[in-house]
Amino acid sequence: MIIERSRSVEGDSLKYECIYLNEFEDPRALRKGVARYVQFYNQERTHQSLNEAKPDQFYAHPIVKIAS
Incomplete structure (x- = not known):
């Protein structure tokens, strides 16, 4: 299985912290x-x-706009 870079999970974190560290049976x-x-x-x-x-x-948290 090939997992390309995902925008929802920044960078290669998904591959290196999940996919490559586990052996999924199916x-x-x-x-x-x-x-x-x-x-x-x-x-x-x-x-x-x-x-x-x-x-x-x-x-x-809402973003608060600071008046200039």
Whole structure:
């Protein structure tokens, strides 16, 4: 199975942190594993580009525009 770069999971994280580290027995197990990883990636894993916040937390807060 080839997994190209995904915009929903930044860079190669999905491949290197999920796909390559696990041996999935069938497509169904692969789908479940990827779904668990995406949930982890968005809800538990901190991201340097988001100032060490988790995506779900970061995007849940409204953006406040500062008047100049």
